[in-house]
Structure formats: C-alpha cells, structure tokens
Amino acid sequence: MAPQPPDSVEELSAAGNESFRNGQFAEASAFYSRALKVLQAQGSSDPQKESVLYSNRAACHLKDGNCTDCVQDCTSALALVPFSLKPLLRRASAYEALEKYPLAYVDYKTVLQVDNRVTSALDGVNRMSKTLMGSYGPEWRLKLPSIPLVPVSAQKRWDALPSKDSTVRTQRVPSAGDMERARVLKEEGNELVKKGNHKKAIEKYSESLSFSNLESATYSNRALCHLVLNQYKEAVKDCSEALKLDGKNVKAFYRRAQAYKALKDYRSSLTDLNSLLQIEPMNGPAKKLQQEVKQNLN
Numbered sequence: 001m002a003p004q005p006p007d008s009v010e011e012l013s014a015a016g017n018e019s020f021r022n023g024q025f026a027e028a029s030a031f032y033s034r035a036l037k038v039l040q041a042q043g044s045s046d047p048q049k050e051s052v053l054y055s056n057r058a059a060c061h062l063k064d065g066n067c068t069d070c071v072q073d074c075t076s077a078l079a080l081v082p083f084s085l086k087p088l089l090r091r092a093s094a095y096e097a098l099e100k101y102p103l104a105y106v107d108y109k110t111v112l113q114v115d116n117r118v119t120s121a122l123d124g125v126n127r128m129s130k131t132l133m134g135s136y137g138p139e140w141r142l143k144l145p146s147i148p149l150v151p152v153s154a155q156k157r158w159d160a161l162p163s164k165d166s167t168v169r170t171q172r173v174p175s176a177g178d179m180e181r182a183r184v185l186k187e188e189g190n191e192l193v194k195k196g197n198h199k200k201a202i203e204k205y206s207e208s209l210s211f212s213n214l215e216s217a218t219y220s221n222r223a224l225c226h227l228v229l230n231q232y233k234e235a236v237k238d239c240s241e242a243l244k245l246d247g248k249n250v251k252a253f254y255r256r257a258q259a260y261k262a263l264k265d266y267r268s269s270l271t272d273l274n275s276l277l278q279i280e281p282m283n284g285p286a287k288k289l290q291q292e293v294k295q296n297l298n
Contacts, residue, residue: 032056105132106148182215250283254273
C-alpha cells in the first residue's frame, strides 16, 4: 500500500524541510506553498507558523536564484513577524544579488540591531559600505532609505551568557527613543563640523554617545574635531573606541594615524596606515601619509 501524501501543515512543512536538505529546492518550495494554502484555508491565524513557511519558501527561491520571489516572500514573512532574522538575512542576500545595494545595506544593518553577533550581517554591511562608497562617493549614506529602529523587545544581542567580551553585552541597552535621540544629536554635530564649529560639535557628539554608544561613526567624527583642535590624545582614544565597534572603520584608522604622527609615535601611525591600506589599497590620502610617516621613521 502506497504511503499517504502529506496533507497537514506540519506534515507538509516537514516534507519541505526534508526536500530542502536533499537539495530539491523546487520540490521543497511546492510543499511549503501547499502548507501555506492549508494553513490559510483553516482560517485560524498563526502568524509565527505562516511567517516561517514564507521564510522557508524564500530560502528555496534564493537557492534557485529567483531573487525577486525571495524578496516578496521575505517581506510577507516580516509583515507577520517583524524583525525576524532569517527573512531579513535572506532578503538582504536577494537584494545584494539584484544589485539593490542600499536596500541590502538597510536589511543587514537591521539584523545587527536585533543581534550584533551575526557574522554574515557584519560581512554584508562591510561589503555594501565599500560598494556604495564606490558608486556614490563619500556622501553614499544620503542615498540610503531610512533604517528602521528595532524595539528593545526584538533585540537579542545582550541575552548571551557573559564571555570574554562581556563588557559589550552587559552595557545598558538603548531604547528606540534613545537611539533616535543619539542619531539626531550626531547629525547636529555633523552640521556644526560643516560650519567649522568643532568645539560645539564635540559637545553634540558627546551628548549623542550618552544616549547610545554603539555607533562607530560618532566616535570617529568626534575624533576629527579633536584633531582639528590639536587634542591628539583624545583623538586616539575616540578612534580606538570606534575601531572596537567597527574594526574596518577606515576614517578611524586614518585619524588615529594622524594623531599618532602628531604625537611623534610614528610606528603606531604606520601600523594604522598599513591596516587601512589592507582594507582600501587605493586610498590616496593614506598612501601619502604613509610616505610622510616612513620619512619621519627614517
């Protein structure tokens, strides 16, 4: 007697998972589609279950290179359960494949708000930053859609057990309001820098960091102000904090190198410039400064 085909949501979902594991992505997608139809026909709402089915089908689309349908299914999944990691990551990958880099950047950054330990999202942000810088130049952030503020209830980054970097995990979690206030104050600081009022800008950046100290750029921006005001030790400290948050912050490497050079610590300056040029080999100002520092060392 032939086995009965799966007909419940659970059976169809399990069959889809099995097909996916076996690399049968089209077959898995068909099982998830049938499970969705059964679930929706039942009429009783189960947003979590429905969201997972959309997200799983999106994974099939992504594996088959059908990025447009992947985006659509991830968006449906996120409408049911906002800020779910898997659909955010899958949609980011699909956007990246579709060369919709600003949208990919926003999704990767949103993932890091939910859980800042997700390596694939960190890598994605770094890739998108370089690509967007190459496409739009230094003003690339102005081309981005707004990044949603993730409510504290959806954040997972501080629930881990204490570890070697527990200082990061145990700090106060900024609320959505705190993060928005920090962003506004940082922008006010940026405007003051444009007007040449670096002393007042430092106050704005410091106030921003009192609301949320998770933004690498705020530290590297404040470091720039310290440099202009010849406060080199303060600049070094701020750049070091920026690099703890983002180990590929090119501006932080460059500004710390400038500060070290002013402090006549040429070896540390050269080390930072070498690190910077590993990230951006064609960075002209860094190459020029590297030559100057080497001359001082000799």
